[in-house]
Amino acid sequence: SAHTRELQALDSAHFLHPFTDHQALAAKGARVITRAEGIYIWDSEGHRILDGMSGLWCVNAGYGRRPLAEAAYRQMLELPFYNTFFQTTTEPAVRLAARLSELAPPVDGRRFSHVFFTSSGSEANDTNVRLVRRYWDLMGQPQRKVIISRWNAYHGSTVAAASLGGMGGMHEQGDLPIPGIVHIQQPYYWDLREPGETPAEFGVRAARWLEEKILEVGPDKVAAFIAEPVQGAGGVIIPPETYWPEIQRIVDRYGILLISDEVICAFGRLGHWFAYERFGTRPDLVTFAKAVTSGYIPLGGVLVNERIARVLHSGGEFTHGYTYSGHPVACAVGLANLDLMAAEALPQRVREDTGPYLAQRFAELTDHPLVGVAETCGLVAGLILVRDKATLARFPEEWAVGMTCRGHCFETGVVMRAVGDRMIIAPPLVMTRADIDEMIRLIRTALDATLADLRRQGKT
Ligand code: PMP
Secondary structure (H helix, E strand, O other): OHHHHHHHHHHHHHOOOOOOOHHHHHHHOOOOEEEEEEOEEEEOOOOEEEOOOHHHHOOOOOEOOHHHHHHHHHHHHHOOOOOOOOOOOOHHHHHHHHHHHHHOOOEOOEOOOEEEEEOOHHHHHHHHHHHHHHHHHHOOOOOOOEEEEEOOOOOOOOHHHHHHOOOOOOOOOOOOOOOOEEEEOOOOHHHHOOOOOOHHHHHHHHHHHHHHHHHHHOHHHEEEEEEOOOEOOOOOEOOOOOHHHHHHHHHHHHOOEEEEEOOOOOOOOOOOOOHHHHHOOOOOEEEEOHHHOOOOOOOEEEEEOHHHHHHHHHOOOOOOOOOOOOOHHHHHHHHHHHHHHHHOOHHHHHHHHHHHHHHHHHHHHHHOOOEEEEEEEOOEEEEEEOOEOOOOEOOOHHHOHHHHHHHHHHHHOEOOEEEOOEEEEOOOOOOOHHHHHHHHHHHHHHHHHHHHHHHHOOOO
């Protein structure tokens, strides 16, 4: 329509998109999303699309939830903003901090007593970099500066967070990483396994890459290890069950801090309020963002274990913070969102009902000629598109089969993301079994269309 074309023209004239090739975009024009309800979004041409990515791993409670909008409205009228610098505070900020502290299970009998609020996951991970270095300074070990992260991780786009990350392209652009950040391989069984190696064996071997790196850097120089429980943006890389216990053993052995980046994995995504519950790890710091407000308003932060908080407090001022640390409207929405998720028992529903059901339905997709592997964990899932199911041989990268499949998904009416040849989903947690059936049906239709393309082009 003329309205869509007007918006697309303005978009291409004025809007710089994150992570977007603008030449490719100009050829097609951006898809304009205009409204949303439940698990569906609509574009400006009236197409209804099942949002298999929850916005961007955000909208766990689904779209159109009035209590969240009303919480923002009420708070804006009462106190739209005040800062938390120096010695002021606000009610929504302290209530949300207390609420998160209550929701996060203690580790080794110690609570996550404190929260440092930010507006995004990137800012929260920048906070982590400064916080762990500050911690070791105060502990009298200022030489502990190095943070170990993983290739193909995503921890954000600010300079420090992008340095922690390890996805292709991010370091090449901008002369990263900053000093003191080093990387180990990701625990991606399907790419990195050795002939005959079981997932359990691989999980232990992959965890030991951390130990090798610690020894290479020097154990007394390492401040922390940061990782996503399940790598999200890197393609929903679900580690074997043996991985996290071995990682925990290693960080314990060398006394280094563990940062669990749960920007994607927390708030029910893996069937628990926090993902470290799922894997039994004992982090010192937990990064959160996105679904803390179901994406309705920007909010992020770091949960700080009381062991760390006590040391920070002993050092006087931590010279760090953001104007919007503890923004009252964002925190009011966060509280309303957690209330709603608790009332609907969304983490439990994922753990006991929709997670297992998605696992079953997703696994059935492996009967499709293009699907070599299908894996889920709670309500995240990934499948690998393959050229040969027996050997799991992949298509040449330059054919961009994943992007073709993603296009067919959109046309069919479901959002799926392509990460190379992995097709991934992270749908809203309010999904019912019937919604999952519908999503699987749409994905299958898109896979059929992708296969038809490949056959037409003589590529399979
Ligand atoms: N950490 C993880 C694990 C993420 O997935 C993301 C965002 N996708 C971030 C950090 C950065 O969050 P934000 O985009 O809110 O800065």
